[in-house]
Amino acid sequence: MEKEALFGKTLKELQALVKELGFPGFIAKQLAHWLYQKKVTQIDDMNNISKKNRDILNQKYNIGLRNFENVQESVDGTKKYLFHTKTKQFIEAAYIPSETRKTLCVSSQVGCKMGCLFCMTGKQGFQQNLTAGEILNQMVSISESDELTNLVYMGMGEPMDNIEEVLKSLEIITAEWGFAWSPRRVNVSTIGVAPAMRRFIEESDCHLAISLHTPLNEQRKELMPIENVYPIELIIDILKEYDFGRQRRISFEYIMFEGVNDSVQHAKELVKLISGLKSRVNLIKFHPIPDTPLRGSSHPTMEKFKEVLEKKGIITTIRKSRGEDIYAACGLLSTKKLLNEDKEKDF
Template sequence: MINKKNLIGMTLLELESFVLTLNMKKFRAKQITDWIYNKKVTSFDEFTNFSKDDREKLKNSAVINSLKPSKVMVSKDGTKKYLFTIDSWKSIEVAYIPEKRRNTLCISSQVGCRMGCQFCMTDKQSLQRSLTSYEIINQILSLPEGDSITNIVFMGMGEPLDNYEEVTKVLDILTKPWGLNISPHKITLSTVGLIPKLKQFLQERECNLALSVHNPISDERSSFMPIERAYKVKDVIDVIRDFDMPKNRTFSVEYILFKDLNDSLKHVKALVKLLHGLRVKVNLISYHEIPGEDYKGLSYDNMVWFKDELKKRGVITTIRKSRGQDIDAACGLLSTKESLGLKK
């Protein structure tokens, strides 16, 4: 039985190699990217600029498979959480966040995660496996809101830099003229700071960067973010500082505020010192409490205090509006509950 290739998730270069194996002209590859990424066609019969013979070659050797969400939940604030079933029983999730001036899609790069952040529900799954480029780009192509998406953030399940090859293939599909042709400055990749791949990403890509810090003090950060033992946040920041970030490429720091853990004036001062001299914005995030952990979120008033103390010291700071709390919109909550058979 022929193992047919799924063309969704393939780059132009990969498609060029593929069509040559079928004794088709190389230019056919670009036509294929137009059909599947621009026109979002899923049947070779609709390839009207292909000869019947070439369509038959494709039918015999390839498919255009689109995986639809297995579950959707809609929040009272308009946020949608989509669940996709992978390998028959594993789950990944995507959050669609509509706003007045933009519509953001938060996508996943892995099933589970191996970074070990204790406050994160995705970590409870451990790392099941990394997603393929098809499984990542499908999260965008298969949604009814696909054409209305203005911004994409790799802030869902998994560590994107831990799946670098597949993620960067998706970035090609998203940003290249033969693909979806989205500006790289509308795409943000979030990481805990895997320095070797971070250096590669900064050099090879133009997308925005978000760094999950959550505590600027190394000993404290390492107590709930094991990545600190391998790559200290100070060293990660030094890598970013040494890179000449263009003005149209943004760098932001993600900072979840936990009660009595990272919310004092000491942390404000340490964060200011850590970020000194950088063009950066700090996003303060309200914590969504998860089963089995004692971490507590901060009151809004205390979050405002933390924001004001940072702003007094010259750090651009915002409080990210919490969305979709009624539908488990925080990363990993819904999929972990599904995979573990937990009730909401």
């Protein structure tokens, strides 16, 4: 019988666990302390819990952490970590250092249902949701774990399509009994899954990033099928219902494709769409992926687009392209690994 992982359980879940085992209630907080602050790798290291109770825990549970399988390092310092899930699937996490920040981009699903034209993860198809423990395992199992300053949920998968486990992971990251991070250090992205996005806004204080990529409905339907279900105007209307306050940030992610969404007219339509929202726009250079007609916009085109937005008072940045030499775009490394394993099975 496979043991159940303790890592990834919320305090409430740990309280239910110790009650079921007949332990004193205070052991739940002790467990949380060892899991998320001491970051132990085995139950027997929890030396303020009696040996008798540790033995009982060991019968049914383990910590549940998993080391990375492979890591690639870019000339620019970016690292791409590859992890096995317990079901032998692959997920990726990207470590992105800069002068002021050490950011980790984590995955929330194996594969993705959303089918965006420009995304390699979508080409894998959906395979499974990650548990809160599997999401957070990416954070604690990399070599730079203790150096991290920021976390972004912008890796493989659509976070709002796995909202229960994503919210659990965010609770553990930000709770006093967990990692005790400020929610301002965490940014969660979505392409616009409206009901789950509402839950996220109401149940978490972390930053929100909307993957937009074009302000035009028909064009967005071609790039992102979610537009057929939840039009971008609906997403904007929902955002306007909430007061995000001074500290919590909304940003719009805008990958720029040559001759597709990078004209001055697109910039003007984007201004109209997000007018009235306190937000910023991140313009992103497209990482090429196999079997797509899309190409990245030139830097001068991106600068011109940025100029149009800034003239209308919209804070706009051009995000540096990182890690192109190590398959840093989401899904490329895991797809390559899956293809290699399939080849090996054929012989």
